[in-house]
Amino acid sequence: MRRDIVEIKAKSVSGFVHKAELAVLAEKGYVVEAKMTIYDYALQYLKDFPPADAAYHNYKETTELLNTLAANNPETASLFSAGKTVEGRDIWCLRLNTTEKGGKPSSKPGALYIGNHHAREHLSNEVALGLAAYLLEHKNDADIKKYLQTLDIYIIPMLNADGAEYDIKTGKYRWHRKNTRINADKTIGVDLNRNYDMRWCTAGASHSPYSDTYCGTAPFSEPETLAVKKFIEARKNIKTLMSYHSYSDLLLYPWAGLDTPLENEKDRKVFEKLAKGMVAFTGYKPEQASDLYVATGDTTDWAYATAGIFAFTTELEGGGFYPGTGIIARAVTNNVKAAVYLLSVTDDPYKVLR
C-alpha cells in the first residue's frame, strides 16, 4: 500500500492514499474526516492556461490587469461591473473618459468594445485588454488625448468569463464555445452570440441545447447578453461597437441574420467605409456578416437595429482557436490601430460619407 502524507497535525494527517486503503485505515481505527478524488484535488490548482499559453490572461489575471489600469490612471479610467455571469462572476467594464467615471451617464459619443462572447476565443480578450493598455499608455499622445477627452469609451474584455474559465480549468483546452448555463437536458451552455433579440433563432442557430449554436430558451435568456442589452439601453450615446471573436481574418457588419444587403443605403455605405478604414490596418477581409454564413441573434444586428449603432464583428487572425502566444503582439498591434480608427469616427460615423 502506498501512502503519501502531505501534512501532519496534532490529531490528524492529510495526504494521498489509494481508495482501497481507506478500508484498511478504518479497520485500524482511523477516521476519514474528508476525502476527494485526486482529479478534483488537482482541479483546484489548475484552472489555468497550459504553460505554453501562460501569456494569455485568465479571469483572475484579467481582473487584476483591469484594476491596475484603473488604479494607475484615475483621471482617465474607472472600472465597474456591468453585471454578473451565470456563475456569478463580475462582467468587468473599463471606462475611459476624462470627465465621467463608473456608471454615470455621459453625453459624449460612446464606443463599446467587447471580447470573449465565445469562451475558447481567448485571443479576443487579449486584443480588448491590449486596446485598454494602449489607450492608457498613450493617453498623452495628441490624438488619443482628444478621444479620451471627447468620447466615452467602454471596454468589456471578457463577457463570457465563466466559459473562458471552463475552457481552461482542466489545464487542457476543452474547445468550449458557449457560456456555462446548465440546460434542461444537462448539457452545458448557450451560444451568447445567438441569444440577442434580433430574428432570434430563425437561421444559423439551433433550439437544441447540445448544439454549439444553441440560442437559449428565449432572447436574452442569459445574464451575459442581458448585461449588454441593459448596458446599451442605458447609454444612448453609444455610436460604435466592436465585438471581437476569433478566427477567420474577417471584419463583418450587418446583416448577419439576412443574406440581403442592409436596406438603408446610407448606413450600408457608412458600414462599408468604416470597414475599409479598419482593414487597412489589419489586412482582414471586410464583408457583410451573412456572406460568411447567415446567423441570427448576434450582437451586431441587434445593436444596429435597436440602437442605430455602427456595430462590427472582428474575426481575428490565427487560423485556429488556440494559436499560441506568438500571435498576440501582432494581433493586438494591428487591431488597436483599427480600434483607434473607429474612435476617430465615433463622434459622427456619417462624416465618412462627406
Ligand SMILES: [Zn+2]
Ligand atoms: Zn466567436
